[in-house]
Amino acid sequence: MTHRLATGAAAMTRIALLLACALLTAPAFAHKASDAYLTIERDGQSLRGQWDIALRDLDNALGLDANADGDITWGEVRSRQADIGAYAISRLQVSSGGERCSLTPTAYLIDTHTDGAYAVMTFTGACPRPGPTLALDYRLFEGLDPQHRGLLNFVENGQSRSVVFSADSPHRIVGGDSSGPLRQFATYLNEGVWHIWTGFDHILFLLSLLLPAVLMRHRDQWQPGPSFRASFIDVAKVVTAFTLAHSITLSLAALSIVVLPSRLVESGIALSVVLASLNNVFPVVANGRWIAAFGFGLLHGFGFAGALHDLGLPAGSLALSLAGFNLGVEAGQLAIVLLFLPLAFALRSTWAYRRMVFAGGSVAIAMVASVWLVERAFNVGVFGALAAR
């Protein structure tokens, strides 16, 4: 068998066959593959955790065996504690309410599992935003061992839940099923409002459609609208159409009935903003804007669903949470409309409104949205952080 692993071109054919022969006898599997055991306990915005990682795997990633004698001693582990902590923590992303929680190692110990000795790292975490769920992104030993699994035990309100991370599913959402239904609903309502207020593309789309509502088109000229009632009806039509449309697709996507690729959705949303704002400068559709609001609203619904996906829906109260999120989006949107309409109506006869806000604003929106369109369609960063939604 000495030559089974020999190298060299001349021996290649022979080795190829020897290897195959070796494999003809079905493999007798045996030890365990690489696992790490992660426990996370959540109490509000603070986290407490323990992470058991096999010394063999850490050696594989970091080279713990300093004197290369094939033995890993406590001294060798102890001198690399900081590296172990930094390595592990950098491969675990925990987010609450869309913002990343900071994790800090607190102690290093040793434990044994069925396949050997493990480094045990305890840690605490602090989440800047509360959230109904915890989004976890687990990448330990990514690239080093695609067979590695992270076995998470998530504990909240005395209930625990097991989740397995693998190279194929590094992203999981936990929590949120243990609080009461009312609290659940309120949390998702809050998330919906938050999402529309921080989702500039949705706001700019809505504004583009609302800006002309206090005006009217007369002989190819924009004139002040005749009455508050007329403007109100116009706004109501646009908002209702937009709401109806995005509620439909948000539900369809959240329940995984219809799934569209996010790049397509996000590019489509950017395009909708470009078209809606350009329509104010070069009018094509004057009175049927509610139709555009409905058509593009379908796309925006898929966008909301993407945000909801990142947040995660608790399996136990899916419908309630979905309804809460949707109503939150509507409430947030209504608040914008209620602020916009009286103000715009009062200013509608001024030169400043028609020239600066309406025309200038529309051009500015079109420019911003064009950049988004390019960024999202071609996956490039034009104004990177600025465009972050």
Add this chain to the structure above:
Amino acid sequence: MGITTPDWRYAVFAVAFALLSAAACAKPFVPPSDAVVLERLPEKNDPALAELKRMRARLTTNPRDLDAAVAVARRALEAARALGDPRYLGQAQAALAPWWTREDVPSVALLLRATLEQSQHDFAGSLVDLDRLLAANPTMSQARLTRATVLTVVGRYADARLDCAELTGKVAPVVVIGCEAAPASLSGHAALAYGALVQALGRPGAGAGVREWALTLAAEIAARRGDAAAGERHFREALTLDPRDAYLKGAYADFLLDCDRPREVLPLLHDDTRNDTLLLRLALAEQRLPDRRETFAAHRDDLAARFEAARRRGDSLHRREEARFRLAIENDARAALTLARDNWAVQREPADLRILVEAARATGNADALKIATDWVAAHHLEDALIVAQLERPR
């Protein structure tokens, strides 16, 4: 080339490890001194594994070097097989990562991917890759040999034999005959296959690796045909060629257990307790030996913990072994039957059928027994123990 060299220091370590394992339920601890050895790396006494580690380190500086990646994957696969340690499968897959999901995988990487898939019991995925490989390179002998193996494991004997026939003249005769003997002996031609294999083994020329493989195969066919004397002879000779081969040791341990010679299993496997499949055989032997009650209890608990650990990670590679464990050691026939049936849906070697029959008999499950009876009838399976079990009145 030694993969592991057990020595007295390892024995000391093993004892320490066992003590630590026994205390596994205890809380995490801070070791009393810096000098405490926590883990002995597998490459400690194994130049081949040490070299693999160096090769992997070199590969990280240029992960897109296909030749280097293939060399690492080959050696890691070989280590996975020799030690039965799936961590090396992960290393092999990682080395091939740049080509793993690509549509235009280079042939050499595709072959290794198929081999890895086979190792992980993804036989369907493995066959897809092998079909593709052979469509493009019909003369690639290794791919054909691997496909014959996979086809045999899933019970497609006629297809497997076609692949073996294609190898004639392209590889050493004993390889062709061995390739052919595996599926032929499972589909009504055991005597012919065995005769041809013994004859081929009588001719000189095969390397030690090929010879050991062919001897193991001959031993298994002889045992299935009920010729214990011949089985014993072939197993012994194979063991002189490679006394550490984990597959061979497991097969010989099963043979000894079937011959009701449990005491001989102890010296064969006492250094292999870190290997789950071998530990199971050791425990099965100890179970029958009243003076081994204490070690049996410890090994039983250890196995239970390992199956639990595998279950937690969603592993299904151990189903055959776990079914045996549940049935023979824990007397949980119903759990054993569920595992055996799930296992039979994936792989169909005689050992898979054997545990299915045993679990079906223990639970009196007519449905599962019929699956087994039909299989034996359809393929004319010659396996003395399975046939006897099926014929024995319930």
